[in-house]
Amino acid sequence: MNNKLCLKINTDLAASQEVLSWFEQINQPPIPNKVIWWQCQTLLIEGFANIVEHAHKNLPIETQIEIEAVRLNENIEIRIWSEGEAFDLEQQLREISEFEDNDQERGRGLKIMSAIADKLSYERAADNRYCLFISKYY
Secondary structure, eight states: OOEEEEEEEESOGGGHHHHHHHHGGGGSSOOSOHHHHHHHHHHHHHHHHHIIIIITTTSOTTOEEEEEEEEOSSEEEEEEEEOOOOOOHHHHHHHSOOGGGOOSSTTHHHHHHHHHOSEEEEEEOTTSOEEEEEEEEO
16 A cells, blocks of 8 residues: 655644645545554644744745655655754754653654654755654554
8 A cells, every 4th residue: 555645835833734634635544543543643743833833933934844644554654844944853852851851842742753753854855955754653
């Protein structure tokens, strides 16, 4: 099985519901484990929010965010491309203290993503954009 979806959407948190509705298509036939599907949705929306709030924070709302979701035989891959600035994901994750000592919201989304994703990376793509890559086995 290989299902692939692509979406281009504005840098706008209000579009989160639209992003989730679009993503529903990848859940056909439904993933038997509902918790895993919920985690995939969480990863997508946390990733999208992170790009909007951080990578694109100084860019106009019309700036496009491109999202690709691929369902393979045993995992779902999500790629979110941004026009934003360089960002050291590994370093950031090291700096964010554990949930208990983290009073600020800052970095909480990354921590959640890191905890539930099987693979998580943020790297420069060939076209000078950056790609947030998330993989989750089901």
